[in-house]
Amino acid sequence: xxxxxxxxxxxxxxxxxxxxxxxxxxxxxxxxxxxxxxxxxxxxxxxxxxxxxxxxxxxxxxxxxxxxxxxxxxxxxxxxxxxxxxxxxxxxxxxxxxxxxxxxxxxxxxxxxxxxxxxxxxxxxxxxxxxxxxxxxxxxxxxxxxxxxxxxxxxxxxxxxxxxxxxxxxxxxxxxxxxxxxxxxxxxxxxxxxxxxxxxxxxxxxxxxxxxxxxxxxxxxxxxxxxxxxxxxxxxxxxxxxxxxxxxxxxxxxxxxxxxxxxxxxxxxxxxxx
Amino acid sequence: xxxxxxxxxxxxxxxxxxxxxxxxxxxxxxxxxxxxxxxxxxxxxxxxxxxxxxxxxxxxxxxxxxxxxxxxxxxxxxxxxxxxxxxxxxxxxxxxxxxxxxxxxxxxxxxxxxxxxxxxxxxxxxxxxxxxxxxxxxxxxxxxxxxxxxxxxxxxxxxxxxxxxxxxxxxxxxxxxxxxxxxxxxxxxxxxxxxxxxxxxxxxxxxxxxxxxxxxxxxxxxxxxxxxxxxxxxxxxxxxxxxxxxxxxxxxxxxxxxxxxxxxxxxxxxxxxx
Numbered sequence: 001x002x003x004x005x006x007x008x009x010x011x012x013x014x015x016x017x018x019x020x021x022x023x024x025x026x027x028x029x030x031x032x033x034x035x036x037x038x039x040x041x042x043x044x045x046x047x048x049x050x051x052x053x054x055x056x057x058x059x060x061x062x063x064x065x066x067x068x069x070x071x072x073x074x075x076x077x078x079x080x081x082x083x084x085x086x087x088x089x090x091x092x093x094x095x096x097x098x099x100x101x102x103x104x105x106x107x108x109x110x111x112x113x114x115x116x117x118x119x120x121x122x123x124x125x126x127x128x129x130x131x132x133x134x135x136x137x138x139x140x141x142x143x144x145x146x147x148x149x150x151x152x153x154x155x156x157x158x159x160x161x162x163x164x165x166x167x168x169x170x171x172x173x174x175x176x177x178x179x180x181x182x183x184x185x186x187x188x189x190x191x192x193x194x195x196x197x198x199x200x201x202x203x204x205x206x207x208x209x210x211x212x213x214x215x216x217x218x219x220x221x222x223x224x225x226x227x228x229x230x231x232x233x234x235x236x237x238x239x240x241x242x243x244x245x246x247x248x249x250x251x252x253x254x255x256x257x258x259x260x261x262x263x264x265x266x267x268x269x270x271x272x273x274x
Numbered sequence: 275x276x277x278x279x280x281x282x283x284x285x286x287x288x289x290x291x292x293x294x295x296x297x298x299x300x301x302x303x304x305x306x307x308x309x310x311x312x313x314x315x316x317x318x319x320x321x322x323x324x325x326x327x328x329x330x331x332x333x334x335x336x337x338x339x340x341x342x343x344x345x346x347x348x349x350x351x352x353x354x355x356x357x358x359x360x361x362x363x364x365x366x367x368x369x370x371x372x373x374x375x376x377x378x379x380x381x382x383x384x385x386x387x388x389x390x391x392x393x394x395x396x397x398x399x400x401x402x403x404x405x406x407x408x409x410x411x412x413x414x415x416x417x418x419x420x421x422x423x424x425x426x427x428x429x430x431x432x433x434x435x436x437x438x439x440x441x442x443x444x445x446x447x448x449x450x451x452x453x454x455x456x457x458x459x460x461x462x463x464x465x466x467x468x469x470x471x472x473x474x475x476x477x478x479x480x481x482x483x484x485x486x487x488x489x490x491x492x493x494x495x496x497x498x499x500x501x502x503x504x505x506x507x508x509x510x511x512x513x514x515x516x517x518x519x520x521x522x523x524x525x526x527x528x529x530x531x532x533x534x535x536x537x538x539x540x541x542x543x544x545x546x547x548x
Contacts, residue, residue, distance in 0.1 A: 045318075
């Protein structure tokens with residue numbers, strides 16, 4: 001895959017670094033981005049710290065991906081520092097964004113009208129969510145208060161999403177997925193898995209070498225299900241193409257060739273359904 | 275916490291970047307390292323690619339943590355590239371390590387004696403697991419074949435662990451946890467959580483500012499349970515100390531102060547049991 005298809009994910013949050021929270025946001029994003037035809041090159045997790053956020057952003061930019069997507073740190077509390085960190089990393093000022101302020105004000109007015117909050121006053125902590133790096137655009141948040149943020153920098157689309165999974169997913173699906181699909185030129189990712197028993201990974205390894213050599217567009221990875229001695233593993237086949245028939249044929253051919261080699265050595269195979 | 279307490283985690287594996295696998299290894303390690311009194315500063319995920327592994331390692335080293343722990347990529351297949359990537363990053367040669375070769379040979383001889391594999395011959399793919407960066411030491415793998423690896427570089431302890439969770443955990447507990455505990459000087463991490471309802475995060479935010487200011491050793495982070503409008507969140511209190519009584523008192527004092535402020539504003543509080 002060309003460098004031009006790369007995406008980087010940066011997750012911000014101390015809760016990820018102290019092992020309080022499993023990083024399901026990175027997993028969800030990686031899967032969606034892959035299926036939409038782009039390639040996640042790196043995932044970086046940093047804490048709620050301005051310098052850490054700024055340096056992670058600068059390092060990602062230096063690798064020139066097409067997209068950088070951040071999660072977390074957009075809310076109203078003192079430790080929501082992502083926009084300030086991005087601004088620091090790119091040497092931009094934060095400024096009150098009129099459109100973002102309108103989105104936030106409308107949300108609080110609605111919550112107030114519904115009796116869910118005591119006041120819809122735009123306090124400093126609420127205004128904070130509408131202070132974006134200069135040149136950025138807010139992305140509507142269909143289920144929460146803090147808008148997502150889009151910032152174009154050196155031909156890289158930077159997208160900042162909230163850390164609450166429902167909010168992150170709904171902004172992604174509504175505003176980000178269409179951009180990624182367009183950038184990938186409708187490439188799609190195809191995959192299939194085989195469950196293999198009675199053959200240890202070290203005996204399978206030379207077979208993979210042969211089949212990968214004969215099927216250069218198919219990537220095969222073996223995932224031992226427990227320790228090697230138990231001889232149970234999953235083989236994952238994947239390829240990327242703009243033609244689903246071509247992709248399917250590639251994967252079928254690789255599976256057929258490898259299956260015959262495995263059976264000859266006494267291994268047992270079953271396809272894995274997702 | 276001082277820079278001297280920093281740990282970096284590098285996870286290697288395409289399956290993490292395509293969203294096939296949730297990174298539970300990073301979560302488990304982050305929690306264990308935190309409880310053992312050290313601080314995880316960054317988690318980096320890269321694919322099964324020599325240059326990516328090498329650059330992630332070099333970048334981590336430039337930040338001078340006490341430990342760098344990698345997961346994944348130690349097995350017998352072509353895409354197990356971590357040791358080669360580390361060697362490339364540090365400009366070291368790979369060489370057959372006598373102790374590692376003995377560990378691996380003994381495992382295959384046992385599997386063969388138990389009838390689990392067809393041959394205990396040391397094939398090139400099996401020898402590969404015993405080729406370590408020069409100067410490295412193998413760490414026994416109580417449940418699998420590939421040994422863990424310890425390499426000291428510029429006062430940084432680099433530890434390479436397998437990606438299979440059972441193997442990663444058992445090498446960590448047996449060989450790595452004692453090193454981390456010693457390095458932390460028996461510091462320990464303490465935490466507590468409160469469940470807060472009927473108070474939106476934006477109204478809580480200024481209270482957190484006050485309580486964090488008055489309790490400088492306690493870190494408080496708010497985790498909205500869904501979108502802000504629903505006014506349900508978890509407050510997580512944490513501190514690090516070598517004295518459990520001091521730590522407990524610090525957290526209790528911060529919880530008491532914040533609870534009173536929340537109740538005055540009509541919020542409802544319950545402690546969270548893990």
